[in-house]
Amino acid sequence: MEHDLPRNLGRAVLDLFGTIKEEIWEADITRMVAEVGKGLLEELRGESQESDGFMYKWRDTVGEQWSETCDFKLLEASFQNPTTTLTDKQGEHLLTAPEGTAKLISTSPTITPFPLHTLPLQPAIRFADLFLTRARWRPDEMIPFLKGLYRDGDNKERDKLITKFVRVVKEKEGTWWYPRRTA
Numbered sequence: 001m002e003h004d005l006p007r008n009l010g011r012a013v014l015d016l017f018g019t020i021k022e023e024i025w026e027a028d029i030t031r032m033v034a035e036v037g038k039g040l041l042e043e044l045r046g047e048s049q050e051s052d053g054f055m056y057k058w059r060d061t062v063g064e065q066w067s068e069t070c071d072f073k074l075l076e077a078s079f080q081n082p083t084t085t086l087t088d089k090q091g092e093h094l095l096t097a098p099e100g101t102a103k104l105i106s107t108s109p110t111i112t113p114f115p116l117h118t119l120p121l122q123p124a125i126r127f128a129d130l131f132l133t134r135a136r137w138r139p140d141e142m143i144p145f146l147k148g149l150y151r152d153g154d155n156k157e158r159d160k161l162i163t164k165f166v167r168v169v170k171e172k173e174g175t176w177w178y179p180r181r182t183a
Contacts (some may be wrong), residue, residue, distance in 0.1 A: 022134065040058055041075060042113065045115050050109075050110055051109045058070045076093075092113070093112060093114055096112065114133070114145075116148070123150075123164075126146075127165035127166070129180075135178070138174065139175060166178070
């Protein structure tokens with residue numbers, strides 16, 4: 001025990017951000033960079049920021065050696081479980097493109113913290129909240145925010161929820177989800 005830190009506690013912390021093989025710790029750079037990004041996202045405290053400015057701060061914080069690892073997709077990934085991969089998305093933020101005249105002021109989308117754990121567990125209320133946040137969603141943008149409403153990997157159950165609460169509209173720019181009107 002060095003510095004009054006129990007060995008098993010130190011090992012547990014090291015396991016969060018890498019693997020230990022034969023008493024040698026191998027860092028998981030992607031996991032560490034993602035955690036720094038999530039920390040910076042939390043610092044926004046619900047306020048929006050230009051994504052370029054956020055990315056600059058993130059890259060500056062992790063340093064030149066790891067700056068190329070910074071990617072907004074890392075903020076969607078769940079690193080709670082060491083077996084989780086980057087394809088296991090979990091919502092943490094919204095990227096919003098500038099609209100209309102705002103393009104003259106800013107060409108960078110804004111990033112806003114939008115943590116999944118703050119959304120209601122009841123499907124009807126969650127969908128209502130999501131559609132209050134945005135009037136329409138791209139499917140790939142909304143799906144991470146549906147996590148917890150159905151068992152992981154159960155796409156049939158997810159699709160039932162979507163059918164019940166979402167109106168799918170194919171437009172020129174692609175497929176969009178709108179709230180289903182109920183009488």
